[in-house]
Amino acid sequence: MAVDPTHVKQNDPRLKLKQSDVDFARERQAALRTHFGFSDFHPGQAAALDGLQHGRDVLAVLPTGSGKTLVYELATYLLNRPCLVVSPLLSLMQDQVGRLNQRGERRAVAINSMMTPPERMQALQRLDQFRFIFTSPEMLLNNDVIQALRRLQIGLLVIDEAHCISTWGPDFRPAYRSLGTVREALGEPLTLAVTATADHQVQTDIEKVLQLSANHAVVRQSVDRTNIFLNVMRFTSRKQKNEALLTLVESSKKPGIIYFSSKKQADEWAQRFQVAGINAASYHAGLEATTRFSVQQQFMLDRLQVVCATSAFGMGIDKADIRFVIHYHMPSNLLDYVQEIGRAGRDGQQSIATLLVAPGDAQLPADLADLQLPDKATIGRVYAEHQPVLQSDPERLVGYYKEHGYGMDELIELLAKRLQSRRLALRKLMQYIDEPDCLRKNLLAAFDESAPSHDDHCCANSATTMTLSSLDLADDEPRVNLQLPDWQTQMRQLFSEKFIN
Amino acid sequence: MRSVKLTPTRFSAGGYAVDSEFLYALLSTTQTRRPKVIFNCLRGVKTVSILYWSLRYGLLSWLNTVPTVSWEEFTNAIETLKNAGRIVENDDDQLLIVDDGQSQVELVTQLYPENLRERASEVHQRQLIETTLLAIQATSQQSYQAMQYFPLSVTEQARKQVRRWFRQPQQQPLSQAITNWLQTLSAADAQLFVSQLVGHEHPGLTFTQLASQLDQPEWQLRLRQAANWMSLVNFAEQLPPQDGLHALIKPQLHDRLSKSVRDTLAGVLQGYSREAISSRRRLKFSTVSEHLLTAAILLPMEDFPYQKCLTQTDIKSLLASEPANIDDWDFNQQEAVTDYFTFRLVQIWETKNGR
Structure with a gap:
């Protein structure tokens, strides 16, 4: 691309196209040291940055714990233009802004539904003061948001957790399907789509929806996390499963996360563990913001051994030494499962992912797969009415497709296909659970990858027994008797000596 | 002075506050009571109907004491009591205690005394808690010269207030003012309050954790903590205006009556009829009447001009x-x-x- 130097700022990304590969490498290495204090990149990070430095859109499929956030943060510093990050969850946005703040980067803001309209207007007016702007796909459907972002000339558009385009887009968060149009409205800025898990279908969906440039780079690292032992345990009754969970958690090296599909169960189990002398707390979207903050911070500060969570906990949790992830309830597909177990062992140390299965467990995800889609009556009603009232999620979903020019039959067909693919995804998960041989081989096959040869640190299917001690994952710490300090002691901890009489 | 940058979030409805035992304390053995009135009273809804029936039930002091209660949580508590055969529901969906169990009124009043809970209808509770917690976190981190930390997620409004407050000169350190106040509480209440504060290497404990450690049901701890917050409000109000704690808390207080209700009331006190006020203020006649009924319910008898009405x-x-x-x-x-x-x-x- 020919660039007139008199009209281009020194740091304009277009100038970088002229630089040699060696310059790029040197530049990102220096930025890594300056901004993060690291000297080496994790696998995949440098390749993703290299693509962006060459002005190419990048789809980066990097496993959890590989430092995806660093890629777009560093790219933003290198490009020296504002970065727009599309993020799926409010809590994730808060975490991301909080973490940037914690690192000393104050020019970060989250524009989301938690702002009142005047607050949002005010933030949009002073958008040029921010380097990192986080928002949701839904927020990008607002014209005033798009106009403000257009004025800003975004340097890098990041789609975080980009697999949501495929997994949530069609039938849960349709705004994800509009991201291509958004990208176009923003002048097709340099784009980075990042995710930890993307099989072939998900990759194709991301590329298609975002309309990535023809020469876009795909940086892919294996989803395999060799330091995570894969384990499936099958029980003959719910009671037996409950007893096993308590024993397993008591005897496992901590900290760990246990995933539940119900908030109530997460609460109940956290209490049960506490009674058993394990320092546990629950985390889900139904808790107050301050409670969620306390649980998260306690976990990060090693004050909490176990978090009983729903899927609300995890995306963005950056704790390196999580030793186990247990699924009390089954997830609905392998993609989610790989995402959630990937929170274990980010430090590279031996960890374990256990899936507990009792009779009837498959029914819940199967019901959810069917239930969450709009039925024909809802579709018919929304299409028949001139200005339908859209109150429920299914109604809003149908409303979205109607508004975007889909015919009723077309939508019915799309949803039928969607249901089919959900059922297929669940079947694949069931096959993983029933795997008679190597779990890792089964899991990786779903992502078109082959597994390393099976050994003692690989996996234990439901027919095999596993011992925690052989993995060095047995709990060896004495039980601590939790004593709540008096208020004076706590005040002295809160405020350093000179602040308190 | 360092600025604090934060991101806004929802102060989500917490739940768990309205336990069936707490609801039991708000019901009667002789007077049938409408659950919707009690629910809206706790949430701080100020329609004349809710206020009037709250007054009749003797529950007006509970107004706005649990603003985050959800209907689901509330109805769960009703179901628990019904299933246990402790209350019945009549054909008008009104509730009545039928068992001869121990009254909980004394217990809840001990946990959240009337003089404290009466303040709840004059306080923006969410804003109070968010600004105070954030100010304490920022001050705590500052006391350790920790410039980089994960800030508490609060609303944009709370964040701005704390930023402004942080820049103001302060007569005494916030930690000192809080310590002075804590000394006025029982050791147990002071411990409960401080255990939930967030600051340097002090992530705060959740109610569930505290319930287990203190061996007291969560709903009771929530009432005690609500009482603590109102006690803090009373304490801060007594401090001189230039005091940091006073400056932090003052913006979270509001008049029990809205400005419009006050204006209508002033009209009556000046001798105007409801018709005249309606025409002067360009309000519907029924609105003027509602304003006066609201004032009559919420004000002490001596402050409302009954003789003029x-x-x-x-x-x-x-x-x-x-x-x-x-x-x-x-x-x-x-x-x-x-x-x-x-x-x-x-x-x-x-x-x-x-x-």
């Missing part, structure tokens, strides 16, 4: 024609002879006189 004849004629129990009065029987405003105001007058 009611005559002895109004009171006597209603007392003569209606049943002894005010809850059984029926406006439909009186429509021809009196208006709704007078009917309701007499009920309020009588209730406040102990009937």
Whole structure:
């Protein structure tokens, strides 16, 4: 691309196209040291940055714990233009802004539904003061948001957790399907789509929806996390499963996360563990913001051994030494499962992912797969009415497709296909659970990858027994008797000596 | 002075505050009570109907004490009591205690004394808690010269208030003012309050964790903590205006009556009729009446000009024609002879006189 130097700022990304590969490498290495204090990149990070430095859109499929956030943060510093990050969850946005703040980067803001309209207007007016702007796909459907972002000339558009385009887009968060149009409205800025898990279908969906440039780079690292032992345990009754969970958690090296599909169960189990002398707390979207903050911070500060969570906990949790992830309830597909177990062992140390299965467990995800889609009556009603009232999620979903020019039959067909693919995804998960041989081989096959040869640190299917001690994952710490300090002691901890009489 | 940058979030409805035992304390063995009135009273809804019935139930002091309660949580508590056979629901969906269990009124009043909970209707509670917690976190981190930390997620409004507050010169350190206040509490209440604070290497404990460590049900801890917050408000209010804690908390307080209700009331005190106020203020006549009924319910008797709104004849004629129990009065029987405003105001007058 020919660039007139008199009209281009020194740091304009277009100038970088002229630089040699060696310059790029040197530049990102220096930025890594300056901004993060690291000297080496994790696998995949440098390749993703290299693509962006060459002005190419990048789809980066990097496993959890590989430092995806660093890629777009560093790219933003290198490009020296504002970065727009599309993020799926409010809590994730808060975490991301909080973490940037914690690192000393104050020019970060989250524009989301938690702002009142005047607050949002005010933030949009002073958008040029921010380097990192986080928002949701839904927020990008607002014209005033798009106009403000257009004025800003975004340097890098990041789609975080980009697999949501495929997994949530069609039938849960349709705004994800509009991201291509958004990208176009923003002048097709340099784009980075990042995710930890993307099989072939998900990759194709991301590329298609975002309309990535023809020469876009795909940086892919294996989803395999060799330091995570894969384990499936099958029980003959719910009671037996409950007893096993308590024993397993008591005897496992901590900290760990246990995933539940119900908030109530997460609460109940956290209490049960506490009674058993394990320092546990629950985390889900139904808790107050301050409670969620306390649980998260306690976990990060090693004050909490176990978090009983729903899927609300995890995306963005950056704790390196999580030793186990247990699924009390089954997830609905392998993609989610790989995402959630990937929170274990980010430090590279031996960890374990256990899936507990009792009779009837498959029914819940199967019901959810069917239930969450709009039925024909809802579709018919929304299409028949001139200005339908859209109150429920299914109604809003149908409303979205109607508004975007889909015919009723077309939508019915799309949803039928969607249901089919959900059922297929669940079947694949069931096959993983029933795997008679190597779990890792089964899991990786779903992502078109082959597994390393099976050994003692690989996996234990439901027919095999596993011992925690052989993995060095047995709990060896004495039980601590939790004593709540008096208020004076706590005040002295809160405020350093000179602040308190 | 360092600035604090934060991101806004929802102060989500927490739940868990309205346990069935707490709800039991708000019900009666003799008076049937509507669950919707109790629910909206706890949430701080100030329609005349909710306020009036809250007054009749003797629950007005609970107004706005649990603003985050959800209907689901509330109905779960009702179901628990019904299933245990402790309450019954009549055909009008009203609840009545039927068992002879121990009354919980004393317990909840001990946990959250009336003089403290009465303050709840004058406080933006969410804003109070968010600004105070954030100010304490920022001050705690500053005391350790920790410039980089994960800030508490609060609303944009709370964040701005704390930023402004942080830049102001302060007469005494916030930690000192809080310590002084804590010394006025029992050791147990002070411990509960401080255990939930967030700051340097002090992530705060959740109610569930505290319930287990202190061996007290979560709903009881929540009431105790709510009482603590109101006690802090009272303490801060007494401090000189230039004190940091006073400056932090003052913006979270508001008049129990809205400005519009105050203006209407001022009109009556100046001798204007409801019709005149309606025309001068360009308000519907019914709105003016609602303003006055609201003021009559929420203000102490001596602060409302009953003598300008009611005559002895109004009171006597209603007392003569209606049943002894005010809850059984029926406006439909009186429509021809009196208006709704007078009917309701007499009920309020009588209730406040102990009937």
